[in-house]
Amino acid sequence: MEDAYGRTIDYLRISITDRCNLRCKYCMPKGACLVSRREILTLEEIQAATIAASSLGIRHIKVTGGEPLVRSGCCELIRRLKSIPGIEKVTLTTNGILLNRYLEALDQAGIDGINISLDTLEPERYREITGRDGLKEVLSGMEKAILLGIPVKVNAVSIDWEGKGEDWMALARLAERYPVDVRFIEMMPIGYGRDFKPFDHRELFEGLREAYPGLEADERVHGPGPAVYYRIPGFKGSIGLISAMHGKFCGSCNRVRLTSQGYLKTCLCYEDGADLRKVLREGQEEFSDKCQEGEHWKWKYRDCPDDAGLQRRLRETIVQAVKKKPAMHCFEQPDKITESRFMAAIGG
Numbered sequence: 001m002e003d004a005y006g007r008t009i010d011y012l013r014i015s016i017t018d019r020c021n022l023r024c025k026y027c028m029p030k031g032a033c034l035v036s037r038r039e040i041l042t043l044e045e046i047q048a049a050t051i052a053a054s055s056l057g058i059r060h061i062k063v064t065g066g067e068p069l070v071r072s073g074c075c076e077l078i079r080r081l082k083s084i085p086g087i088e089k090v091t092l093t094t095n096g097i098l099l100n101r102y103l104e105a106l107d108q109a110g111i112d113g114i115n116i117s118l119d120t121l122e123p124e125r126y127r128e129i130t131g132r133d134g135l136k137e138v139l140s141g142m143e144k145a146i147l148l149g150i151p152v153k154v155n156a157v158s159i160d161w162e163g164k165g166e167d168w169m170a171l172a173r174l175a176e177r178y179p180v181d182v183r184f185i186e187m188m189p190i191g192y193g194r195d196f197k198p199f200d201h202r203e204l205f206e207g208l209r210e211a212y213p214g215l216e217a218d219e220r221v222h223g224p225g226p227a228v229y230y231r232i233p234g235f236k237g238s239i240g241l242i243s244a245m246h247g248k249f250c251g252s253c254n255r256v257r258l259t260s261q262g263y264l265k266t267c268l269c270y271e272d273g274a275d276l277r278k279v280l281r282e283g284q285e286e287f288s289d290k291c292q293e294g295e296h297w298k299w300k301y302r303d304c305p306d307d308a309g310l311q312r313r314l315r316e317t318i319v320q321a322v323k324k325k326p327a328m329h330c331f332e333q334p335d336k337i338t339e340s341r342f343m344a345a346i347g348g
C-alpha cells in the first residue's frame with residue numbers, strides 16, 4: 001500500500017490493551033485514566049482488521065499495548081495473526097515482567113522477535129521510573145528468550161537525568177554480553193512524554209564513541225524500524241539510535257498504528273486516521289457486559305473476521321486513511337501536535 005508521498009506502508013503496530021502492570025512516568029503514571037473494557041477491540045476484531053490490512057500489503061505486525069502480556073489471549077492472538085496470509089512477521093513489544101510466564105506459549109505461537117523495554121539497569125532507578133520492582137524478572141525473561149533462540153532487542157527511552165551516561169553505558173554493554181540489539185529512543189512529546197525535556201542523541205553517541213573508539217556504522221537491516229545502528233568490536237549485538245526528535249525519519253516512514261480502541265492512526269503526532277471499530281461494530285449486536293477471564297469478552301459477532309462485506313468496508317476505510325497520511329510529524333512545534341491519547345493506548 002502506498003501513501004500520497006509514495007511511501008510503502010507495510011508495517012502495522014497494534015495496541016491490544018491500554019492496561020499495564022507498570023506505571024512508567026512518561027507513559028502511564030499512577031492515576032492515568034483507562035477506558036472501559038468494552039471500548040477495547042476484541043481479539044476477533046483485531047484479527048479482522050489485520051486480515052484487511054494484510055490484503056492491502058501490511059507484512060509486519062508489532063503487538064504492543066499497554067502491556068500486551070496482561071491481556072489474556074495475547075499468545076492466541078499472535079498465533080492467529082501469524083496464520084493470516086501475507087503476514088510475514090509478528091513481533092512483540094513488552095516491558096518483560098511477564099515474559100518468563102509466557103515465553104513458551106509465545107514461542108509456540110511462532111513469535112518472530114521480542115522487544116523488551118528497559119530504561120535502566122539500576123534497581124532503584126527502575127522502581128523510580130516504573131513504579132515497582134521487577135528488574136530481575138525482566139532480565140531473566142530476556143535471558144530465557146535468548147536461550148529459546150528468539151531474536152531480542154532492548155529498547156531504552158533516553159531520559160535526561162543525573163548519572164544518565166553511566167546508565168546508558170551499562171545498557172549498551174548488554175549487547176556485549178548477549179546477542180541483543182540495544183536501542184535508545186528519544187522521548188517524544190506524546191501523552192505524559194510532554195512533561196519531559198527531549199534529549200538529543202548526539203551526546204549519547206559522543207559518549208559511546210569516546211568509550212568505544214572502534215564503533216562503526218552497521219548497515220545491515222535489523223528490522224522494519226527507523227533505528228540507525230552501530231557496531232562495536234567484541235559486541236554480540238549492535239547499538240541502535242531512534243532519534244525521532246533530532247533526526248526526523250518521516251521520509252521513510254512505513255507504518256500505521258491501530259490503537260487499543262480500534263482507531264487507525266497514520267502518524268504519531270496527529271489524531272487523524274480512521275475509526276475501524278465503527279466499521280467493525282456496524283450492525284453488530286450489543287456486546288455482552290460479562291467479563292469472563294480478565295479481558296476476554298464473550299460477545300456476539302455476526303460477521304466472521306474474514307466476512308467478505310466486512311473486509312471490503314475495512315479495506316476502503318484503511319485505503320482512504322492511508323492516502324491522507326501526513327508528510328511528517330511536527331514534534332518540534334508542540335502547539336501543532338493534535339494527538340491527545342497517551343502512549344499506552346497508542347502502543348508506542
Ligand code: SAM
Nearest residue numbers: 027065066067093094095117187188193343348
Ligand atoms: N508495555 C510495552 C513496553 O513497555 O514495551 C509496550 C507498550 S509501550 C507504550 C511501547 C514503547 O513506547 C516502550 O518502549 C516505551 O518506552 C515507549 N514510550 C512510551 N512513551 C514514550 C514517549 N513519550 N516517547 C518515546 N517512547 C515512549
Ligand code: SF4
Nearest residue numbers: 020022024027066095
Ligand atoms: Fe506500561 Fe510500557 Fe507504558 Fe511502561 S511504557 S507504562 S510498561 S505501556
